[in-house]
Amino acid sequence: MLSRRNPQLNAHGELIHLLSIEGLPKAVLTHILDTAGTFLSVNDREVKKVPLLRGKSVFNLFFENSTRTRTTFEIAAKRLSADVINLDIARSSTAKGESLLDTISNLSAMHADMFVVRHSESGAPYLIAQHCAPHVHVVNAGDGRHAHPTQGLLDMYTIRHFKKDFSNLTVAIVGDIVHSRVARSDIHALTTLGVPEIRAVGPKTLVPGDLTQMGVRVCHDMAEGIRDADVIIMLRLQNERMSGAMLPSAGEFFKNYGLTDGKLALAKPDAIVMHPGPINRGVEIDSSVADGSHSVILPQVTFGIAVRMAVMSIIAGNEA
Amino acid sequence: MTTLLLDAEALYAELRDGVRGLIKPDTSLVGIWSGGAWLAERLQADLGLLGSHGVISSTLHRDDFGERGLASGTDPTHLPFAIDGRHILLVDDVLYTGRTIRAVINEMFDFGRPASVQLAVLVDRGGRELPIQAAFAAARVVLPVAQRLSLARQDDGRFTFSVEDDR
Numbered sequence: 001m002l003s004r005r006n007p008q009l010n011a012h013g014e015l016i017h018l019l020s021i022e023g024l025p026k027a028v029l030t031h032i033l034d035t036a037g038t039f040l041s042v043n044d045r046e047v048k049k050v051p052l053l054r055g056k057s058v059f060n061l062f063f064e065n066s067t068r069t070r071t072t073f074e075i076a077a078k079r080l081s082a083d084v085i086n087l088d089i090a091r092s093s094t095a096k097g098e099s100l101l102d103t104i105s106n107l108s109a110m111h112a113d114m115f116v117v118r119h120s121e122s123g124a125p126y127l128i129a130q131h132c133a134p135h136v137h138v139v140n141a142g143d144g145r146h147a148h149p150t151q152g153l154l155d156m157y158t159i160r161h162f163k164k165d166f167s168n169l170t171v172a173i174v175g176d177i178v179h180s181r182v183a184r185s186d187i188h189a190l191t192t193l194g195v196p197e198i199r200a201v202g203p204k205t206l207v208p209g210d211l212t213q214m215g216v217r218v219c220h221d222m223a224e225g226i227r228d229a230d231v232i233i234m235l236r237l238q239n240e241r242m243s244g245a246m247l248p249s250a251g252e253f254f255k256n257y258g259l260t261d262g263k264l265a266l267a268k269p270d271a272i273v274m275h276p277g278p279i280n281r282g283v284e285i286d287s288s289v290a291d292g293s294h295s296v297i298l299p300q301v302t303f304g305i306a307v308r309m310a311v312m313s314i315i316a317g318n319e320a
Numbered sequence: 321m322t323t324l325l326l327d328a329e330a331l332y333a334e335l336r337d338g339v340r341g342l343i344k345p346d347t348s349l350v351g352i353w354s355g356g357a358w359l360a361e362r363l364q365a366d367l368g369l370l371g372s373h374g375v376i377s378s379t380l381h382r383d384d385f386g387e388r389g390l391a392s393g394t395d396p397t398h399l400p401f402a403i404d405g406r407h408i409l410l411v412d413d414v415l416y417t418g419r420t421i422r423a424v425i426n427e428m429f430d431f432g433r434p435a436s437v438q439l440a441v442l443v444d445r446g447g448r449e450l451p452i453q454a455a456f457a458a459a460r461v462v463l464p465v466a467q468r469l470s471l472a473r474q475d476d477g478r479f480t481f482s483v484e485d486d487r
Contacts, residue, residue, distance in 0.1 A: 038380070050380040
């Protein structure tokens with residue numbers, strides 16, 4: 001098979017699904033970030049709603065729990081005037097033995113226009129995108145360890161907002177990288193947008209060595225990893241994903257890789273600290289850092305709504 | 321691309337004189353992105369109006385979103401004054417179907433309830449598809465449907481008109 005088209009793009013190279021940042025051209029990413037800027041100001045209006053998705057039905061399909069991500073997608077869809085249907089799939093049809101594609105067929109028969117999918121299996125949103133009707137759009141809200149593209153995009157929006165330009169930055173991603181779909185999406189996005197130095201920082205058990213193939217500098221020493229960094233992205237220690245003893249203890253992890261004011265002093269004086277949330281205070285980040293002047297964790301949440309509005313309105317406006 | 325025999329600078333002078341009569345003490349200028357925004361910026365200065373003009377975009381209220389999707393490279397709406405109770409004078413370069421005007425009026429009402437809304441344009445090219453009229457138009461022309469008329473701003477700030485064949 002030669003040059004098989006990216007399933008996220010139509011024949012004109014326009015975005016019709018958002019499944020992964022991997023393989024998306026820089027122009028598509030920049031268009032999403034620019035559009036998000038337009039939507040950010042919608043929050044300041046008397047009427048915090050625009051009619052772009054009026055009459056469309058957005059189905060939130062969360063096969064894996066996530067209150068925060070589901071809520072931000074719901075708010076984003078509602079600000080675009082869509083009807084939003086939240087399905088607690090994990091507790092209903094799947095529990096009764098229905099297959100993923102049968103679930104999708106049934107929901108399509110209810111005239112869904114967009115599926116926002118979170119699934120513990122990597123690739124589930126691709127499967128759905130391949131099997132749904134041509135007018136239906138799919139957004140990956142996190143699949144297994146594979147990708148979390150809207151989180152990656154909101155991270156890029158945040159970095160661009162505070163640093164203006166990607167071309168001279170050093171970005172350190174710290175923590176549980178092996179289990180993190182956020183880290184993978186961030187690395188693809190940072191690479192595409194031209195960040196010259198991306199570091200993956202953490203213990204050997206949580207930072208896979210093959211990341212160097214993605215152009216990432218692997219650092220097992222925290223001081224080396226965050227020295228002179230412009231951006232520090234802390235990841236949550238994913239206890240629920242951790243099977244087997246990959247770490248001696250959470251306390252040991254904090255001692256070596258937890259971000260404290262002392263360690264933060266190694267980074268650039270104007271460094272920003274990001275975290276996809278929810279944060280574990282005292283595990284990967286100290287409270288004084290999370291609530292401190294370098295932290296942009298709450299702006300990330302606000303930007304996340306605008307970025308999700310941008311993604312949904314862009315894909316809904318493009319035909320397969 | 322060809323240059324139509326429309327002298328944008330001469331038309332601008334007519335527009336400037338024409339809108340004088342439309343402006344009350346509590347009127348604010350709002351230019352429609354992008355050509356109208358350039359006009360509003362220059363009118364604001366040339367007429368010696370206090371405060372800043374506003375810029376409004378039709379992007380989020382367009383009725384052809386389903387066919388054309390979301391336009392890229394649009395500046396967001398920026399209204400640096402309270403809309404409630406203001407007299408608003410919308411300014412645009414070309415008035416054609418009226419659909420852009422419908423969209424920006426909807427956009428404006430998302431920010432508040434203006435006392436009144438009027439429209440002034442450089443060129444009215446006919447072809448209306450909605451019951452919308454300009455209070456002042458510096459020129460009226462007839463153009464083939466397949467041609468697009470748009471204002472350009474040169475580096476020195478001067479205006480020119482260009483006609484392109486629509487895709």
